[in-house]
Amino acid sequence: MSNAEKLSELKKICENCRNCQLYKTRTNVVFSKGDPDAKLMFVGEAPGEKEDLSGEPFVGAAGKLLDKYLGYIGLDAKDAYVCNILKCRPPKNRDPLPQEEESCIGYLWKQVEIIKPRVIVCLGRIAAKKLIKEDFAITKEHGKWFEINSTKIMAVYHPAALLRDPHKKEDMLVDFETIAKELESL
Ligand code: URA
Numbered sequence: 001m002s003n004a005e006k007l008s009e010l011k012k013i014c015e016n017c018r019n020c021q022l023y024k025t026r027t028n029v030v031f032s033k034g035d036p037d038a039k040l041m042f043v044g045e046a047p048g049e050k051e052d053l054s055g056e057p058f059v060g061a062a063g064k065l066l067d068k069y070l071g072y073i074g075l076d077a078k079d080a081y082v083c084n085i086l087k088c089r090p091p092k093n094r095d096p097l098p099q100e101e102e103s104c105i106g107y108l109w110k111q112v113e114i115i116k117p118r119v120i121v122c123l124g125r126i127a128a129k130k131l132i133k134e135d136f137a138i139t140k141e142h143g144k145w146f147e148i149n150s151t152k153i154m155a156v157y158h159p160a161a162l163l164r165d166p167h168k169k170e171d172m173l174v175d176f177e178t179i180a181k182e183l184e185s186l
Pocket of ligand 1: 051
């Protein structure tokens with residue numbers, strides 16, 4: 001079975017998921033977008049309003065900014081695999097609750113198992129805390145490589161944080177250049 005087929009089966013399971021309360025308020029399950037065979041995987045926090053309505057991750061303002069940074073390193077969102085810790089939108093975009101993360105994280109690990117990306121990039125603090133370490137400090141530790149199950153993993157600022165604080169843009173560019181260097185070396 002191809003990765004695309006395996007992911008499509010997993011997506012169907014997610015679409016029927018009622019493991020936490022978010023199924024009651026979702027419009028769509030937001031599973032992923034991009035290349036099922038990608039070397040590079042991005043993991044964000046949770047769908048926002050535009051994502052909930054369209055069923056695709058990172059289609060709003062933060063997504064446009066992510067596309068821009070991918071463009072800086074010569075990539076397109078279609079070349080990477082993009083998903084979130086939570087597959088359903090928390091009401092009013094509040095932070096995910098620990099119980100929601102616990103209910104959903106198994107789907108993310110299955111996505112990782114199927115795709116076997118060479119590099120995982122957490123978009124923001126929430127994904128970094130869940131995937132890298134509980135006490136992850138985004139201001140100090142963004143742009144640094146860690147390893148989980150022999151896969152290189154890094155966190156960068158969440159693109160939405162750059163919209164609030166443009167001073168972070170320079171660091172974001174440096175971090176994307178670090179990602180590009182790693183991909184070139186593979
Ligand atoms: N923010 C996220 O973390 N994920 C999305 O899909 C959109 C915005």
